[in-house]
Amino acid sequence: MSVNTQRNKVLHCGREAEELNIGFIGNPNSGKTTLFNAYTGARLKVANWPGVTVEKKEGAFKYHNHVYKLVDLPGIYSLTSYSLEEKISRQFILSDEVDVIVDVTDASNLERNLYLTLQLIEMGKPVVLALNMMDIVEDRGMEIDLHRLPEMLGIPVVAVSATKKTGLDILMHAVSHHKEIYPNTKVVVYNEVIEDKIEQITQRLKEHDPQVTNTRFYAIKLLENDSEIMESCPIDVSDIVDQSYESEIIKEKYDLIEDIVEEVLVNKQERAQLTDKIDSILTHRVWGIPIFVGIMGFVFLLTFAVGDSVKGVFEGWLDHFGRWVEEGLLTVNTGPVLTSLIIDGIVAGVGTILTFLPNIAILFLALAFLEDSGYMARVTYVMNGTMNKIGLSGRAFIPMLLGFGCTVPAVMAARTLENQRDRLKTILITPFMSCSAKIPIYVLLSGMFFGKYATLAAFSMYIIGFVAGLFTAYVTTKIENKADQAKAPKESPVVNQLLIELPEYKKPNAYSISIYVWENIKAYLSKAGTTIFLASVILWFVLKTGTTGYV
Structure with a gap:
């Protein structure tokens, strides 16, 4: 204190x-x-x-x-x-x-x-x-x-x-x-009743601990019945605080703020901003969700259509690299076992993950553009109604959406949710989202079994995973509600309320986007590359040993 x-x-x-x-x-x-x-x-x-x-x-x-x-x-x-x-x-x-x-x-x-x-x-x-x-x-x-x-x-x-x-x-x-210049803490002068109570609590705090310097802040928080401050200040103020004065304190602060803004803000204009006009379309009660589905569908189309064209170039480079390595190994008379391990195991395995790098880069680039422009906050707002039906807040959709990039940061993002049940359910269903590590598997299976319908098949896998996650949350919520009703039959299920700031739309910052894409690609390569490297060596060992292998 x-x-x-x-x-x-x-x-x-x-x-x-x-x-x-x-x-x-x-x-x-x-x-x-x-x-x-x-x-x-x-x-x-x-x-x-x-x-x-x-x-x-x-x-x-x-x-x-x-x-x-x-x-x-x-x-x-x-x-x-x-x-x-x-x-x-x-x-x-x-x-x-x-x-x-x-x-x-x-x-x-x-x-x-x-x-x-x-x-x-x-x-x-x-x-x-x-x-x-x-x-x-x-x-x-x-x-x-x-x-x-x-x-x-x-x-x-x-x-x-x-x-x-x-x-x-x-x-x-x-x-x-200004490191040792302390402000006047009485910047807000409340009504006489509140100021009198602040003075009484301040005196009691000083009597309890003469070393306290920010007594006014603690006194105001005690008047607001702040639970943490009440625990940290072991003094009895029940004879002073007869109710919570939080709403009155908030009102008087905003009264002062209105006076400040009125005096310091010059040429304030009341006019419809570009953000409001765009929001009237993107957050529309009927068209909001179809527009979001269309945007994400376009993102996946770019991921595969453009990514696959660039992937062909990558495959050509990796093929030439493999030949160059093989020729180098033959020049130094490397044994057949070591040559096979390097070419068929390491180069082929790591090369497989690198061929899908264009798909990953385009996906992260599109997500970074949507985030930096301010659209992602609108997605939370648009999806709030749907999320409420399965027992989650619209805020839970952001971690779920991050799950399409990587499950680990998506689970970490669930910590921002205020309700513990929301956090646990979001963590439970996030793995159902198709993260970037699953893209190579989707592309591989789609290309092998669905031919010209590969893009549709891969997109369907995303949708199926998403629907499965929502269904899991819905079932979990039903089970929770039944358990709650058994404990308290007269109480109705809690409805999740959403309060979120919709920021200004802005032109995406190229530097921020490039850093975001690079950091995610680097993380993808380091994590997936390490796993693929070990898996490739193990798989090579399994395939090349035994009665028909080298051993």
Whole structure:
């Protein structure tokens, strides 16, 4: 509950350099991870839909006489501990590990982003506000008063562009100069009843622990009946807190936010954006799902139609490579057993997985384009009704969709789901999705047994796997509901509610897409290549040994 002012010293360029721990926090889709990557050179996954970062990532870089240790925290809308992301972020921010908080906000949506900002200021730790996505603000014909905004908030405000890498030095300069400047925690003045209760709880907290510095934040959370804070603060405030004041506190924060936005946002225009026009089609109640099926069908068509044409070139190169290796082995008089192992086992086996590399690359390229453009969040919204019928939230569709790329990150993405049952059921059905490792098998079997109908057969395998997963979830939900009704006959089954941000559509970033595709291809080759290599050697040994083999 106290702020740690002790600094770690490290040797830098012959001098003693100061190490600062900086927490990057902000709403989902605000550009935190992109900004983190711009500073550290890391290649974390960046996508234009919520829930990408599900645990904190760390990186470091040097700037002047400072060594900055950056932590990319999960995107959250508030410091109220409901979801896993909120718990991870709040626990880190409340700890003594962070020296300065960088609040990365979407400048095009100040009203929503400033709620978290006000909560961070109330915590009492040094905060620097990074206004990201200023280009969208300019495109809308609006301006933000960068002089008045820091005056109203009481913290430094820096305009940055994570994608264009502008304002980065200014942001770190502000961080280094405000590392020990603590904001006025009374940025929001509540009504007399709430302020009186905050004062009473603050006094009680100080009496219990005189070392506490951010008492106002804890007092407000106790008034909201925050379960984690109530457990961490072993003081009795039942005579002060007679009810939960969370709704009143939220309302008064948004009243202040409206005043701030009204004063700092210039030339605000109420006009239909391109995003709204596109959403009226892509998220249509009737046509939304058929459009999604059509888009994914087109993705699979590209995967096989274009991929197969490129695959022929790969096969030619690998054939020439195999001949070249065989000739080289014959030149050095390599024995027939070793030659067969290298040519028939290793080269042929690894070559098989490489021939399907074009299919994998095109699939990941298409998925990266859809993610970065902002369409994937719409898929969650469109599929919510269907997912509810099988007992899942629309959010569960994102891990399932990731399962078409790779099952491992898809299972990890299930951690973003708030409900434990949703997480377990999503993990259960994700393996039914046809991941990229299954594509070679689909293509191989389709080509061998279905001839000219190979594309249709392979696509059918995807659909069958998807339907089987949904059916499994449906059966599991029915079993759960019966068990719940047996325990509590009068209670009705819980209906999953979806609350998700639909981000602005944007032009996909070529760098982000290339990194995403390369990292997935590299992971595919390293995992599948290792497995295929071992399997090829084992299979060669089985085929070439025995009564008719070399032994």
